[in-house]
Amino acid sequence: MTFNYKKLGQFIAVLSLCLASLQSVFAQDDVILYIDNIDYTVDPDDPTLFTIPVRVQNFTGIAGVDFTITATNMNTQILDVMNGNGIPPNSLTVNILNPTTVSGIFLDFSGTGVILNDNDIFFELLVQLPGDTGDCFPFEFNFLEVVKADNPGFEAPSQGLGAEICLLFEAAVSGFVVSPVDLQNPIDSTSINIFSADNTYVDTTDVVGFYNQSVPTNTNYAVFPLDKIDEITKAQRLTGINVGDLVVIIRHLLSLELFSSPYQYLAADVDGDDLVGLQDLILIQSFILGKIDEWPGGIYWNYVPASYVFPNPNDPFDAPIPEVILLEPLTGDVIDATFVGIRLGDANLSSY
Secondary structure (H helix, E strand, C coil): CCCCHHHHHHHHHHHHHHHHHHHHHHCCCCEEEEECCCCCEECCCCCCEEEEEEEEECCCCEEEEEEEEEECCCCCEEEEEEECCCCCCCCEEEEEEECCEEEEEEECCCCCCECCCCCCEEEEEEEECCCCCCCEEEEEEEEEEEEECCCCCCEECEEEECEEEECCCEEEEEEEEECCCCCCCECCCEEEEEECCCCEEEEECCCCCEEEEEEECCEEEEEEEEEECCCCCHHHHCCCCCHHHHHHHHHHHCCCCCCCCHHHHHHHCCCCCCCCCHHHHHHHHHHHHCCCCCCCCCCCEEEEECCCCCCCCCCHHHCCCCCCEEEEEECCCECCCCEEEEECCCCCCCCC
């Protein structure tokens, strides 16, 4: 499987332009209501039901809002409109005019004006979007009027920003497997499992350590690597494991030179008891001498999400170390499910 870096570059360029455009819009003093087509939720029991936030910018001292939102895809059904957490109960009155149009009035009955933080949820649309992958459902503000408490006789400058929700019944889960010495140094031929209650999807990292697997959305997944599939002989598994590792462990146990990386602890703990001790030293020596052919547990690599920050790098076993990346649920592409691979027995991290 190959990765199209040109397309990624084009996508990043377009995204940068879009973000710059939004920042330009949000930099104004206008009161802004915008439909969030990124951070919406999908009902896990009915993947056609979407809860779509309408968020705000510059929402300060607002006494009243009058709005109408229309969905231009006629398959859309607007089912409900729900208050955001920041506005008083019963302050929003709505009327679903037809399956694709809703109007509403917000009134601050305190008379002092409501203040919301930028990007707070003003209200949420509960909509049904039946369609196929790639179908898009645009939502538009057909009308927006905003009045502030300190100037009720005049309409405040405002903008209603529409957006479209595009259905993605499949999404890509991708990332890299990299070395603990240099996070830019790839580890190839690693088997990646993407596990759900219904299925397991498997991919393998390529020469740049990259994997990319399409899976159904709106499902919970656990992503975790397994051993390198190209290490099928003991000689291949011994790469980087030698007497130098024994010396490093002895010096660490005698407190002459403690490990400098939390990944060294994970590499040296070949018996998997969350402790580096004499038993690990004996096992590594026996493995090098050919007295044993595998580690207890039959695995040869440990993997940690690259995003994980060890609370105590000098005692990484002090807290549970995650071995998987959880996607609960997967609603869109994930491009940063990256892991650090640690070869068991390679306590001086010399095999990368």
